[in-house]
Amino acid sequence: MFGIERLQAIRELVKEKKSVEVAYLSKELDVSEVTIRRDLDKLEKEGLVEKTYGGAILIEKSGATLDEKKYKIDEESNDENQCFQRITGVAAKTIEPGDTVFIGGSGMGLELVKCLVDAKDMIIVTNNVEIAMFVYKQTDHKLVMLGGEIDMVSGNVIEFDQLDELLIEKAFITADGVDLQYGYTVNEKNEVRLYKKLHQVSRDIILVVPSDRYHRRGLVKMAPLQSIMTIVSDKEMPEDFKAFYFENNIKVHTSMLN
Numbered sequence: 039m040f041g042i043e044r045l046q047a048i049r050e051l052v053k054e055k056k057s058v059e060v061a062y063l064s065k066e067l068d069v070s071e072v073t074i075r076r077d078l079d080k081l082e083k084e085g086l087v088e089k090t091y092g093g094a095i096l097i098e099k100s101g102a103t104l105d106e107k108k109y110k111i112d113e114e115s116n117d118e119n120q121c122f123q124r125i126t127g128v129a130a131k132t133i134e135p136g137d138t139v140f141i142g143g144s145g146m147g148l149e150l151v152k153c154l155v156d157a158k159d160m161i162i163v164t165n166n167v168e169i170a171m172f173v174y175k176q177t178d179h180k181l182v183m184l185g186g187e188i189d190m191v192s193g194n195v196i197e198f199d200q201l202d203e204l205l206i207e208k209a210f211i212t213a214d215g216v217d218l219q220y221g222y223t224v225n226e227k228n229e230v231r232l233y234k235k236l237h238q239v240s241r242d243i244i245l246v247v248p249s250d251r252y253h254r255r256g257l258v259k260m261a262p263l264q265s266i267m268t269i270v271s272d273k274e275m276p277e278d279f280k281a282f283y284f285e286n287n288i289k290v291h292t293s294m295l296n
C-alpha cells in the first residue's frame with residue numbers, strides 16, 4: 039500500500055470510529071507504529087485529528103467559525119490536492135528501485151513525494167524547498183536540492199545549471215493546461231526553462247496532470263504534445279486526447295478513482 043492510499047484508509051477509519059489507537063492502525067494496515075505516527079502527524083496538520091497518547095481523535099469542526107475568505111481559499115487548495123491525490127499514486131508506481139527522479143515544485147510534486155515515504159533505494163532531485171524539506175524530514179531517500187536563487191512566492195529554485203551535472207531516470211512535471219493545438223502550457227516562463235533542461239538530461243519525462251486541465255491553456259507554451267511520451271491522469275481524460283495519445287504511441291497511465 040502506497041503512502042497516499044494508507045493515509046486515505048486512516049482518514050476513513052478515524053471518521054468511522056471517531057478515535058483510533060496507533061497499535062490498532064499498525065496491525066490493521068500492516069505497517070510499523072513509527073509509520074502510523076508519521077501519518078497521524080500529517081492528518082493533524084490537515085486539521086482532521088488531534089493526537090492523543092497512543093492514538094488520535096477526530097476533530098469535529100463547525101464551518102460557522104471559519105473566516106469565509108480563508109475557507110474558500112483552503113477549499114480550492116484542497117480540491118487541487120484531491121485531484122493530484124487521485125493520480126500521484128499511479129505515478130509513483132512507475133518508479134523502480136534505484137531510480138534517480140526529479141520531482142518538480144508544485145502541488146503535484148508534494149503529493150507525489152508523500153507516496154514515496156516507504157519506497158526504497160531512491161534519489162530524489164527537486165527545485166522546491168517544501169518538497170525538499172518533506173523528503174529530508176519524512177523519508178530516508180537521498181536528496182539533491184538544486185542550488186541558486188529561490189522564488190519567494192513559489193519556493194522554487196530558478197537556476198537550473200546544476201542539472202547539467204546529473205543524469206535523471208524519470209522527471210515528473212505537470213502543466214496548467216493541455217490543448218490539442220498549443221500543446222502543454224504553463225503560467226510561468228521558468229517552468230518552460232526547467233522543462234527544456236530536463237529534456238536534455240532525463241531518460242523519461244512523465245507529465246502528471248488531472249483531467250480537468252485538458253482543453254485549457256496556460257499563459258506560455260511549454261512543449262508540443264508529441265514531445266512527452268508518458269502521461270499520468272485520471273479516467274476522465276477527454277476521449278480526443280486518449281485517441282491522440284494512442285495514435286502517437288504515447289504511454290498513458292490512468293487512475294480508476296473518481
